[in-house]
Amino acid sequence: MLQVRVVPGIEDKLKGFFPWIYRPEISSFSRKPKKGEPVVVRDFGGRFLGYGYINPEVNIAVRLLSFDKKEKLNAELIKKRIREAYDYRKRLYINSNAFRLVHSEGDLLPGLIVDVYGEYVVVEFTTYGMSNFRKDVVSALIELLNSKGIYEKVNEYAQRIEGFKAQEGVLYGEVPERIVVWEHDLRYNVDVQEGQKTGFFLDQRNARKLVRGLVEPGDRCLDVFCHTGGFALNMKRAGAGRVLAVDLSQKALEVAKENAKLNSLEGIEWVRANAFNFLRDLQRAGKRFDVVVIDPPSFAKNKAAVPNALRGYKELCVQGLRLTKRLGYFAIFSCSHHITENHLIEVLTEASYGIRRQVRVIAKTFQDRDHPWVLQMPNTLYLKGVWVEVL
Ligand SMILES: C[S@@+](CC[C@H](N)C(=O)[O-])C[C@H]1O[C@@H](n2cnc3c(N)ncnc32)[C@H](O)[C@@H]1O
The missing domain is CATH 2.30.130.10 (PUA domain)
Structure with missing residues (x-):
């Protein structure tokens, strides 16, 4: 070697x-x-x-x-790591049949993402070195999971950096256009082929659960960057009155509407718009909400983008706080590796000061436990959320 x-x-x-x-x-x-x-x-x-x-x-x-001399980097080690990753997920007793089975460095398998959606599996290779183990990964997953199908999703950004080209598509069995999964007491359609990431934002599972406890019957709620409706559906299931949900992606909104039907939830208004403009319009129209959740995409793909990203997060905090009623709840998230928890707290503090709205922190959430992070690499704690009550 x-x-x-x-x-x-x-x-x-x-x-x-x-x-x-x-x-x-x-x-x-x-x-x-x-x-x-x-x-x-x-x-x-x-x-x-x-x-x-x-x-x-x-x-x-x-x-x-x-880091262990007794181990060797070969197909056996890859299989062993995947088995260990699976055993860990079993011990989590995740209240869903959709979960992240392999989280790259967090599972000592750098360059490999594996998400399980019920009887189907999505794999993503983000490094050249790991893509060389494609066959071993697939055979380990077949052995372990008894899945009906395995789909390879292509991460074009990673492939460009690492200099390799893989074909997106089915690696094993069959994978339908829509997979229905459940999480807590809700069901979701997942479009692994056309959807963002591997089809669903598994990392927000714990935050979706948290929002359920904050919504009171009849509350007016706002889900900004709603994707396929994760927060909006939970708000509604908690008894919310009017729920407004906004996203720029037509495809995500179509799945969101299907999800509302799948769970027999009515009264969610799905809006296709640029969230920044939409929030300003709501503010000008004098709208106010009891619970506001803002979960934007990553604004900082690299370190150089951080100052601009922080301006974006601050703008969202200002608008979000303005739109939240007194004694209402507001949550802001960042899923960027380059934005730290402190960054997020700083912009929220500046927004609170800037518009003179006092808040108190009621919770912090991070990527759920099936997305473990590497202690020596603090930015692998990529998803941060701060939840406040507006006083
Ligand atoms: C991190 S995801 C939200 C995940 C969602 N909260 C969930 O639990 O499934 C970010 C979303 O922002 C949407 N998006 C990106 N830019 C946008 C913009 N300018 N305005 C509105 N939505 C946008 C994307 O389509 C994506 O669905």
Whole structure:
């Protein structure tokens, strides 16, 4: 196996289980590396540090899957990791048949996402090295899950960076256009082929549950960036009066409407609009709500985009707080890796000060527990939500 030695000083972060090696941190190779091949990582003096795979063309050159000398990076290790990931999910007793089975670095399987939707599975490869294990991943999933179908979703952004091209499509069995899953006491249509991400925002499961406890019968509620209706449906099921839900995606709204029907929930108004303009219009029209949830897409794809993104989050906080009645609840989320929990609290504080609306924090939520994050990489805690009561 190819041997990679790191420059002096880098060994400590690997001994502390940091799972990436950047290109300038490599001092030498035992031979010319091939894109995607497994490697043994050693310190400058040749002592073992871990196993991973390499892509010499990108900045994150090596991703590690193991810090244990007894393990080897091969099909068996991939299978073992997937089995362990599954055992962990079983222990969570998730109240749904839809869950994230593999969460990349969070499951020591960098570059691999696996989502389970009832009897179907969606896989996504985000690195060249992991895509080399496609066959092993599929056979491990077939063995473990007895699924009817496995679908490969393509992440074009990741493929462009890593320099590989995969075909989106069915890898095993059959996958229907719509899959119906359940979460708590609601059912959802999931469109894995045309939908965003792998079809459903599994990471907000705990937040959808939280909103149920905040809505009182008859409340007026607002779900901004509603996608297929996750929050709006829960608000309605909790007994809300009028629910307004807005998203820019026509496709997401079509599925949202189907979801309302599927659960026999009436009285949700689905609006296709740019949320920023829509919020300003609601504000000008003097509308007010008891519960407002704002769950935007990631505004900061890289560090350089952070200042602009923060302006966007602040604008959403200002509008959201203005639209929330006194003693009503407001929640703001960020799913960007580059926006920290502190960033979100700062913009919310600035918004509260700016419009002189006092709030108190009643909860914080993060990606649900089937999306574990890596302690050494704080930005893998990518989904943050702050919930406040407006005083
Ligand atoms: C993070 S998702 C929301 C997930 C949703 N809350 C759920 O639980 O399923 C973000 C959503 O924002 C929508 N979106 C993106 N830009 C938008 C904009 N400018 N105005 C309204 N919606 C937008 C996307 O279509 C997507 O559905």
